[in-house]
Structure formats: C-alpha cells, structure tokens
Amino acid sequence: MSPSRAIENRISLASGAGERTSPLGLITATVLHVLVIGATLFTFAHKLDLDIQDSPVVPVDLVTIGQKTNLKAMVKEQPKAPPKEEPQPAPPTPQPMVTPPDTQAEAAPDQAPSEPLIAKPEPAPTPKLKPVDQPKPEAKKKQFDINNIMALLNKQAPAAASAPNAKKGAHNVKAFGAQNAMTADIQDALRSQIAQCWSPPVGAPHAEDLIVDFDLLLNQDGSVARPPQLVGDSASNAAGNPYTRAAAEAARRAIFECAPYKLPADRYDQWREINPFHFDPRQMMGQ
C-alpha cells in the first residue's frame, strides 16, 4: 500500500475536463427535451394502459385460518396411531478410526519431506467394544440406529410414509387448497420454532448447495418419531457435496434440538408427517 500511495500522491488525478457549450447545442437540447416530454405524455400513457390490460386477474378469497374452516374435509379419516413400525433403535457402536478418503488435510502434512516428524494418520486397530450403558428411558426416542451418518443421508424416504392416506382418492384440487389454508398456522408455528435452532453453514460459495429437503415423522407429543430422512435430490447431493452434507447435518441437528414441537395435538393428523421439510438459507445469505 504505502509505495503505491506515495506514487499516487505525486500524481494528480485527471479531473473531469470542462465541457464545451454552444448556442446550437442549447437549441438542440431544448428541441430534444420537448420531443421527449411529448413522447412521454402520449406514448407512455398508452403503453401503461396496455400493461394494465396484460395483467392477469387473480381472484383472492379471504380465508380465516384456523380450526373453524374446512377442518372436517380432511381430518376425520386420518389414522390415529403414530407409526409403530419404526425400527427398533440399536445401541450405536464406535467405528474404527480411519482416514477419510476424501480428506487431504489430515494426510497432507505427512507427504512433504520437510515435515518428517508427523506420521500419516493410520487406521486404528478396531476398537474393542465394551458393554454400553442402556440409554435412559427418556432418551430412547432420540436414540436411533444411525451409526453411519452417510448411510442415513443416502436413504430415500420410504414410499410408505404417505401410505396411510393412499386409499382416500375422493379429495380434489379444491380440498388440497383448503388444506393449505387451514394448515398455514401449523406451518408458521413449525417455521418459527425451527428458526430458533437452525444455523446453516452460510459461508459456502454456492448458496444453492445448502438447500435440503427432509421427510420428518412426528409423534403426537411433538417429538421426533423417526430420524428425518433426506428426500428428493438432497440425498444424492449430500453424498457428493460436502457443503450439502454439512447443510443436511445442520438441518438435522436443528430438527432434533427443537423437538418436541409445540403444535395443536387435536390436529395431529395434519402435522404427523412433514414432507418436504424444506430448508433454504439463500435469503439469509442475501442471495
């Protein structure tokens, strides 16, 4: 900085050169101004009319959000029982220590001849497993069989997740829209609760890498009924992109941390399954 500033101080910057004016220029400018104003008055007004006609008419129905509206159209036939078929949690076991194949940071220091003192991270001998204490009863709901987080991330949501409703083919598009209206308060409640816990890795170079979708099953008391599953493209993206994997894990942590969710128990069938639970931090990154 200093040398460049020194040079810069010696050199005066070129300031804007004065502009020449002439009577001819003034007349030309006046004529042009009149033309432009005239064109605006006559042409733009006409254009504005056209724009208004082009706008699509959107009918808006005001709907009172809450329990009073449309509830019975959707609610009654929902099965009461939360999923019982969830896999029994198994006690996790430590995995052997390995050097992840995709990391060079750990291995790199050992490759340079100038640093001979650091040995390569080596696979540890398979650790001996000692009896693991049984999890406390209250922790059981959260104690899931997910020793390998990548295996979890790679899982697709089981198609059976939506099966309880599959028989009821009578609902039409109208009912679908009505459901949106009557569940908006639940969506808001979930959004505001998860927002307290969700801290996505917003420093990533590409914000779109951080968008993830989960399928989440909840118990009636608002606790997590089954580990949230990545759905759609998120599963494969998380497997191949470390930023997406970090984003998925941050969202998963938020889902667990914020549970149990405070939601109206009498409308459990509306929020039993959140899918997609869509996490998109782009607004937080100003993108």
Added chain:
Amino acid sequence: MKKIAVAILALAALAFAGPASAQLRVDVTQGNIQPLPIAIPDFIGDPQGAQIAGVVRADLDRSGLFRPLDPKSFVDQVKDINTVPNFANWRVINAQALVTGQVQAQPDGRLRLDFRLWDVASGSQMVGLQYYTTPDNWRRIAHMVSDAIYQRITGEKGYFDTRIVFIAESGPATNRKKRLAVMDEDGANPKFLTSGSYMVLTPRFNPTAQMIAYMSYIGNKPRVYLFDMESGRQEMLGNFPNMTFSPRFSPDGNKVVMSLESGGNSDIYVMDLRTRSVARLTSDPAIDDAPCYSPDGTQIAFESDRGGSQQIYVMNADGSNPHRISFGSGRNGTPVWSPRGDLIAFTKQDGGTFHVGVMRPDGSGERILTDGWHDEGPTWAPNGRVMMFTRDGRGGAASSIWSVDVTGRNERRVTTPGSASDPAWSPLIQ
C-alpha cells in the same frame, strides 16, 4: 400431443396428490446463526492431552462457528475413547458435538493421538483419526485435529494448521522499525525473520509456504526480495533500475507478478522465477499496482487509476483484455482473489475511512465486511472463508491485525507480539 399427455398426467398426479396432502410441506428460510455448541473434554492418557484439547478448543472458538463448552459444565467424563459415550449426559449440557481423544507416549518417544468426533443428537461417529508426532510438535497436531473437526462439520477445509507472515512494528512513530515476522495462525511461535535495520513491506507466501516475496528498503533501494524460510537466505528479485513493489506469486509458484515504478508511473510486470525472464503486462500511462492472480492462474486483478480514480481491474494473465470491475462509491484497491475463486477481497477508501470488502470477480455483489476507521490489505485463509487485514488506529495509533469471516461476522483481533501490519496467510502447511 406430447404436451397433452403431460398435462393429463399432471392432472392425474394432482388428483392423487390430494389424499397424500396429510404430508405437510414446510419451507424454512430463516434461521438463527449460532456457533455450534461442542464439548471437547481434555484428551485422556498423556498429560499433554489437556494442552492439546485446549488448543483445539481455542482454534474452534476463534473460528466463530463453534462454541466450545466450558469443561466445568461437563457432567460426564471420558474414560475410554473406544467405548460409545453416554450421549444423554452430553445432551443435558446442550452439546451438539462431542470430541473424545487420547494421547499416548510411544516406546520410540513419539506421541500417538487418537480422536473421535461424535454427533450427539444421533449418537453417531462423524470422524475418527489417528496421528503420530514428536512431543515438541504437539501444537501442530492439535491444529490438525481442529482442521479435521472444522472440515467435517462445515464442509470446507480448515485453516488452523497455517502460518501468518506479517510486519512487526516497534519503536516510536517517527522511527518505527518494521521487521518481517512469522507466527502460527493462532499467534503462537512468533519469530522475526529480519533484523529491523531496514524497512520491510508487503510480504506474500508462495504456494508451499517455503518462500516469501516482499518489498524491502535495503540500502535505501526499494526492491522486491525473496526470503527462503528454510535457509533464511534473501535475494533481490531481478535487477531493475527503479523501485519494484507489490509482489505476489502465481498459483503454481513459478512466477512473481509485481509493480515497477518508472518516472512517477508504475506498470505491472511478471518474472518467471526459473528463467528470470520478465514480461510487461500493462503499459497504460496511469498507475497500475497491486496485481493478484486468480486461483486458476488465468487472470490477474489489479488496481489502476486509468479511469480517473483508483479502481479494480481484471485482465488476462498475459495482460490482454483489461476491464474495470469496481463501480461502487469511493476508491477501491488492493484486490486479492479468494483461493476458492468466488470472490475478490479489496480495500475501499470512501469518505476518509478505509474498509475491507468483497465482490464477485465480475464486480457484482459488493459487500463491506469491516467497520473500523482504517482497515486495509486483506489476505485470505486457504479455504477462502476467513480473511485477515490491517487495522490502523486514529491519530497514528499502533497497527494491529484483525480477522473477519467472509459473512462479515466474527470480527476479532489477532494475537501478535506488539503492533503488527500487512498480514499474509499461508496455505495449509505441508
């Protein structure tokens, strides 16, 4: 025909989608950026385990992305790192991640370190690694553990096992000594590389962190020099008749691009370190300065006042197609291309203050990251996530080095021995 079929299919899908509407869609777009609460108990085994865990806690805390929990709050102890922790005991203190580690002295005198990173909510292991080193190298191994944790949780490489070269300043403002110095990223192991009998400015690491290019006033002749970290030897780069300054290595380390002053003007030149041949890249009558390669080596960002005020330009590495990219307010200079290529950091001078900001390589998305009175001269961490810069106080107050996250968060002072300026971040040590 195809469109009609698609439309029919879509309608059919919609009709069947109705019943499945008990699946509630929830879009979450707002969160609460908080550092991750992480429990890092002292590593068991050798007494150095406590020191190593302390360095890991300090590293992760400094990043602003983690909040290492106070070990006094722990309700459980790690007795064996090869058994699964009782996660319930770590959930009650709200730890979201847990690090267990063990340090053992080996018969050959080396230290063996094993550690595991656990996801507390799911009770699953995220990373398990093992290192060997000599006992005097324990800080580096601690930084490598920090890097591994950082990488696994954020998705990007860490930067703790790195060094900072900077200008250590001492003495009164009228006769300030400026010495070349180097230290670890966390401020440990500071070392002076030059004596202070001559002024030194703008040090830059080469890609292997074994060589430093800088400008020095040896014999009152301001020229670019190279310093070999291993031998301590320094040499003048080229034999130019006039002042050379603002050196920076190419990404492959084979070239140094710099400014050469001539008759009150300066232009950008590049020297091939193998052949020592020199090529001129700009020949504008304006001042061209502060060149910096893109990480792929195909382009060079630089500052120039060819448009009337100092602004940032980008040209091809052979000097062709120079074009202005900064159009924001004030004067913009010292462009530094992010190692991951997505941003260019710069210094903005506007209304009498200097700030550090970032913009995309096409000039869009300008953001100012720092709010000091005089912040300048950014340098990137090797992962392109964090930068350091010089902060000068008002009225000639001592300079200091600060760091800030690329998101503008976590601005904090970097520990240096005395006042310091002009930091340059090394790549990950190899």
